Amino acid sequence: MKVTLLTHTPDPEKIIAAAAKLCYSESGVENILEGLDEERCEKFLNMLMSLGHQSPIEHVTFTFGIEGVSRSLLAQFTRHRIASYSVKSQRYVKEGMFEYITPPEIENNEKAKELFIKTMEADQKAYDELADILYKKHYATLLAEGKDEKTAAKMAEKMAIEDARFVLPNACETKMVVTMNARSLMNFFHHRCCTRAQWEIRDLADEMLRLVKEVAPTLFKKAGPSCVAGPCPEGKMTCGKTLAMREKYLSEAK
Numbered sequence: 001m002k003v004t005l006l007t008h009t010p011d012p013e014k015i016i017a018a019a020a021k022l023c024y025s026e027s028g029v030e031n032i033l034e035g036l037d038e039e040r041c042e043k044f045l046n047m048l049m050s051l052g053h054q055s056p057i058e059h060v061t062f063t064f065g066i067e068g069v070s071r072s073l074l075a076q077f078t079r080h081r082i083a084s085y086s087v088k089s090q091r092y093v094k095e096g097m098f099e100y101i102t103p104p105e106i107e108n109n110e111k112a113k114e115l116f117i118k119t120m121e122a123d124q125k126a127y128d129e130l131a132d133i134l135y136k137k138h139y140a141t142l143l144a145e146g147k148d149e150k151t152a153a154k155m156a157e158k159m160a161i162e163d164a165r166f167v168l169p170n171a172c173e174t175k176m177v178v179t180m181n182a183r184s185l186m187n188f189f190h191h192r193c194c195t196r197a198q199w200e201i202r203d204l205a206d207e208m209l210r211l212v213k214e215v216a217p218t219l220f221k222k223a224g225p226s227c228v229a230g231p232c233p234e235g236k237m238t239c240g241k242t243l244a245m246r247e248k249y250l251s252e253a254k
């Protein structure tokens, strides 16, 4: 998995502090950024967090480039609706030998790995054969409809891939660009840094958190699974590791 913080709102903590200052002081917009040094920004951010006043943190966004993740991760990630996603399309990109993600438990088990690789190869073969069968059918139909050879070939390939991709597996590698504001990111970390989240999206969430902490350490100092800043919300399903999780995520913030 490769995760890059492509860009973010400049001076994210200052912008949030400015929004807080507007809410809680006499300041007007013309002098909103004045005097917002590191110390005052931290004071405003801590105040917002202690009040649970979260809307000012929506003013800053973070854009990530993500690759080397599975379509299985994509399905989970895009459940987070307060975000913008641009994902490599399987509809227009013909897979060569498609790349795939191997779960560590499979990678480290010889028998499982052998079966997994065999299945990936069989999927690729089925995909290629389906694409070929469908291409020939569409190409002939399009020619019969009066399309020229070049147009028919281009259209037929797209139409064939569109249906052949149905046999591609959850393991198939994908790439995406994702933008989230800080409030939505906090919610994402609450859900996905939790030990109950699945390993791949948890690895992704941990890496995204590490990257945003580099540029906004005060804002994200208590970010992580819900149990870092409050009680565990998992009830009977709790992993019982609240103290260890606090130790992990709060010490990383120092």
Ligand SMILES: Cc1cc2nc3c(=O)[nH]c(=O)nc-3n(C[C@H](O)[C@H](O)[C@H](O)COP(=O)(O)OP(=O)(O)OC[C@H]3O[C@@H](n4cnc5c(N)ncnc54)[C@H](O)[C@@H]3O)c2cc1C
Residues within 6 Å of the ligand: 079, 080, 081, 082, 083, 184, 187, 191, 192, 196, 197, 198
């Ligand atoms: C461990 C784990 C297991 C899961 N298992 C399943 C599962 O078995 N099946 C399944 O379908 N999903 C499952 N999910 C996905 C989960 O239910 C959420 O869809 C996902 O985590 C996105 O969270 P969200 O809705 O808070 O995020 P976002 O969509 O980004 O929403 C952010 C917040 O905005 C508010 N919001 C957004 N849309 C609405 C709305 N329409 N109405 C009211 N408020 C809204 C809510 O307060 C929400 O928390 C699982 C998630 C985790 C972490």
